[in-house]
Amino acid sequence: MNDAHQAVNLCPGDEPPSGLPIVLVSAVALVDADGRVLVAQRPEGKHLAGLWEFPGGKVEPGEPPELALVRELKEELGIDTAASCLAPCGFVSHAYEKFHLVMLIFACRKWNGRPVGQQGQPLRWVRVPDLFKLDMPPADRPVLGLLQALL
Ligand SMILES: Nc1nc2c([nH]c(=O)n2[C@H]2C[C@H](O)[C@@H](COP(=O)(O)OP(=O)(O)OP(=O)(O)O)O2)c(=O)[nH]1
Numbered sequence: 001m002n003d004a005h006q007a008v009n010l011c012p013g014d015e016p017p018s019g020l021p022i023v024l025v026s027a028v029a030l031v032d033a034d035g036r037v038l039v040a041q042r043p044e045g046k047h048l049a050g051l052w053e054f055p056g057g058k059v060e061p062g063e064p065p066e067l068a069l070v071r072e073l074k075e076e077l078g079i080d081t082a083a084s085c086l087a088p089c090g091f092v093s094h095a096y097e098k099f100h101l102v103m104l105i106f107a108c109r110k111w112n113g114r115p116v117g118q119q120g121q122p123l124r125w126v127r128v129p130d131l132f133k134l135d136m137p138p139a140d141r142p143v144l145g146l147l148q149a150l151l
């Protein structure tokens with residue numbers, strides 16, 4: 001048995017199911033001057049409705065992930081930022097029932113305008129330790145650890 005084979009066997013049951021379409025999403029931790037992070041409640045009628053999420057959305061074909069996020073922040077929150085204001089924090093990879101989510105996480109401390117939910121979605125500024133108490137999508141749990149380490 002070679003090393004690679006042994007490494008696979010160290011984590012039995014961890015293999016993700018294959019065959020699901022991959023959905024690439026860019027999402028952001030907007031961080032205010034007090035170190036709080038913005039979360040938005042997902043609108044009714046959407047996948048994972050009612051849960052608190054990091055703003056962002058699907059990357060369109062051929063679209064750079066940073067520009068997708070700049071676009072989504074304008075569409076969802078009405079704020080302006082730039083790719084140069086987005087610091088990569090990490091990613092999550094999570095199998096939902098119908099697709100496999102790969103979500104790139106950025107941090108952003110510089111934007112213009114005051115975030116307002118453009119679809120009427122409620123917003124909250126939350127300290128990182130308090131994010132653990134919120135009802136968030138299952139894919140987001142590893143993001144909280146990332147933010148705890150980075151912010
Ligand atoms: N934005 C965002 N999406 C998340 C998070 N966690 C999580 O599992 N997701 C999932 C929910 C969705 O299935 C997918 C992102 O889709 P989205 O609904 O935000 O996409 P979008 O803004 O482009 O909206 P739409 O045009 O497709 O309606 O990622 C999160 O923290 N933020």
Ligand SMILES: [Mg+2]
Nearest residue numbers: 055056057058
């Ligand atoms: Mg979205």
